[in-house]
Structures are given as structure tokens and as C-alpha cells.
Amino acid sequence: MAQAAYEERPRRRGRRALVVLVVLLLLLVGLLVVADRVAVGVAERAIADQVRQEVAKQDAQSSPPEVEVGGFPFLTQVLDGRYQHISIVLREVRGSVQGDAISLPRLDIDARDVRASLDTLRSGQGEVVAERVTGTGTISYDSLAALLDRPGLKLSEQGGKLAVTAPVDFLGQTFTITGTADVTVGEQGKVSLRFADLTAEGLPDVPLARQLLTNYARSISIDVPLPELPFQLTVREVRPLPEGLTVTGDATNVPINAAG
Template sequence: MAQAQAAYEERPRRRGRKALVVLVVLLLVLGGILVIADRVAVGVAERAIADQVRQEVAKQNAQSAPPEVEVGGFPFLNQVLDGRYERISILLREVRGSVQGDAISLPELDVDARNVRASLDTIRSGQGDVVAETVNGTGTISYQSLAALLDRPGLTLGEQGGKLAVTAPVDILGAKLTVTGTADVTVSKQGQVSLRFNNLDAEGLPNLPLARTLLNNYAKGISVDVPLPDLPFQLAVREVRPTPEGLTVTADAKDVPINSAG
């Protein structure tokens, strides 16, 4: 009798455990479906944004590899319903624009848009504003493109101790010398990169006023303002600093409509 009663009590327990297992499995399956749907929606959004960026780059008579877009924040669908997106990252590679006939190269332009506002109707219809509260961009100007712009045979540029360093062969009063030195790098009011070579020297330079004047004239000849290609998303250059890879340019903007960049 006791055994029969124990078996009777055990059956409900087993049924309860089975029901719990089934419920957990269903929740896991449902969760997996939601995650997959969320990631699919992200992929659609990323492709749409990448196509928009590609069009804007082309409008500026610039060229780049296909944009790489990543929409941050999880879950994405909650952001869609809320009309606010945490972060959209856009990477442009091999960005080139024409400046006075010479190509200024940006091997990478990394753009980070934060707190992006876009209503659900805007996402569905493609009509309306998609506005980023802040946009920050970081790009690198290659030293090779800068040297080509200066157009001095044998001139090379690089980074030395956090400064822009130059090395170039020169002929001063019949003596073949090697000029070395550094430049001050700043951002002008027009958003151009200003290079000022105020600290040049050459080993073996003749101790004559004319020789020093010729060296100073060479420094003035390679001190230029470098116009940058128009950056997307209304980015304004704030800082430029020499790095081993090139001149790193930092730019930013606020309240930017990213669906009508530039």
C-alpha cells in the first residue's frame, strides 16, 4: 500500500519536472528566434546605412572602399521602437579626394555616431531625419601623399618624438647636403592642416649668411597649408598630430543629420 502511494506521488512530480523542462526549452527556442530576428534587422539597417554613406562619398567627388557599418547596442529592435540608437560606427578605407590635382590619402576614416534619433516611421519609409547627437571621426593622412604634395625630389616625412620630421637632399652653393628637421603641425581656421618647417639644419652647411638664407627659403617652400577633402557628416577638424602611421586627424560635429551627410 505504501509503495503504491509513493508511486502515485512520484508521477505528479515527474509531470511537473517534464512541464518545466518543456517550458525552459520553449523559452530558449523563443529567445533564439528573437535574437536571430534582432540580428537580421541589424544587418538590414547596416546595409542601408552603408549604401547611403557610399552615395554621400561619391557626391563629394571622393573615392573609398565599400563602407563598413556596425550598429551598436542590444537589443536592436528595442532601439527601433524607442527611436533612439546608442551607436553607429562607420569605417571608410582608402579614402581619396582631389586637392589641387594631388591625391590626399586617408587609409582609414573611422566615424562614430552616438545617440542617433530616428522614428519608426522614418526607418520604414526612408523619409524624415536621422540625427546623431554627436559624431566623432578619426582619419590618417599618409606621409607619402603629403610628400607628393610638397613635390621635392627625395623628400621623406615621418614621425620623430611626436613631431613631423623631414629628410631631404639639397644642393646649397654647390654642396650636396641632407636637410633634416621638424615641423609645427596645426589646424588653421579654415580647417586646413598647416605645416611650418621652422627647425631645419644640414650637416656641413657652409658658414655663410647666403647658405643659411637658402636653407630658410627651402623651409618656407615646403611650409604649406594642406586642404583636406570634405569629410562626411559635417565633420570639422579639431586636432592633428603626427603618429608612426601618418598625420592623425580628429574631427567632430553635433546634431548631424546622418541620412544627408556632407
């Protein structure tokens, strides 16, 4: 019996040691995770400040940038000086274009394969460069309609097209115009709206009425005056969506900070 008790005590001590080791490892992992998340917060604030300076440098305006650094663990990215993915949100983006330029209520920027040394993040001096940047912003249909400045005109998305409805007076009667626009990206990233084949139910099919529709379509066919986008973004695609007209731009090898 004494021999069995003697053998049991070392086994218990071994189990206690294993439990202590597991607890210590869990604490160590927890501390590393906390340190990793704290480092992310520091980096996000540093990058947000760098982005704010770069936006101002490019004669654009926005609310303070919201930055989120992706990828885990973060500390290994710091040591490597390369970050997988950085998301930046700019709100109320306004550019250097004056007059009737439309502001973007929100611009979502996705920066991939970002190069930034630890010294750059710590001191604010040096370059933060993204190999590829894409940006997506949505223009509300109300702001587009206000730009067209036609009483009663409404814009919406129908079947993937930009649709218009508007009242028009002809020979003392009011008719409702309907139709869609061709939405394209032209030279220098300009977004073009071209309305054609407008119709109005009940409108007499006479030359004067047809000319009225043609003139109206011509008057609301415009190049949308977008603000100059930050980070050298050039508009590549535009799509009517239920929430508004969405524009997408991209750029490569882009500095996303004001290098010191």
C-alpha cells in the same frame, strides 16, 4: 511501497515540465536574438544606402560605406527611434577640392545618439540625425611627401613631432637636412605644416648655407589641401602618429542621410 511510487511519478512529471519550459524559453531567447541580429543587418544596409546618398549630395566620393549599428538589444532601439552608436567606415574619401587635394585612405565616423524612425529606415524617406559625429582619418606620410614634391624628402613621426629628412646640394656636396614641423589646425579647419630650425650636419655655418636652409624650410611649409569632409565635419585636431598624420573632426546635430 505503492504510496512511494505514486509520489515519485508526479515529481518526475514536474521535472519534465520544468525541463520543457526551460528548453522553450531558450528557444524563444534564441529566436529573439536571431531576429534582433537580422533586424540589425537590415538597418545597416538601409543606413549604408542613406549615407552613400548623403556623401554624393555633399560632392564627396568614397567606396561604399561600411555601417555597424551598436547597442543591444537592437529592436528596443528601433521601437524608440534612437540608436546609441553607429559606426561608419568610408574608404578612399575624395572631396570637391580639385588639383592636389589629398584623399583620405580611410575615414572612421562615429555617430552617437542617432534619431531615425522605423518608417525612415523602411522607406528611405525622412531624416536620420546624429546629435554628435566625430571622424578620424590618417594621411600617409608618402602622400604628404609627394605633395611637397622635393626629391628624396621623407616624413615620419619622431617623439610626437612631424619630422623631415631630405638631401640638399651645397657647393658640390650633398648634405642631409633634418628638422621638425609645427602642425596646427588653422581657420576653416585647414591643416598647416610650418618647418623651422632645419639643420644639416657638416653644412658650413655661413650666411649662404643658412639662407639655403631657410629657403628650403619655407618651400615645404604649406597648408595641406584636405578634401571637404562629409557630414559637416570640421577638423579640430591633427597629430603625427607612426602610421601617418591623423586628423580628427567633429560636428553636432548632423543629418547623415539625404532626407527624402
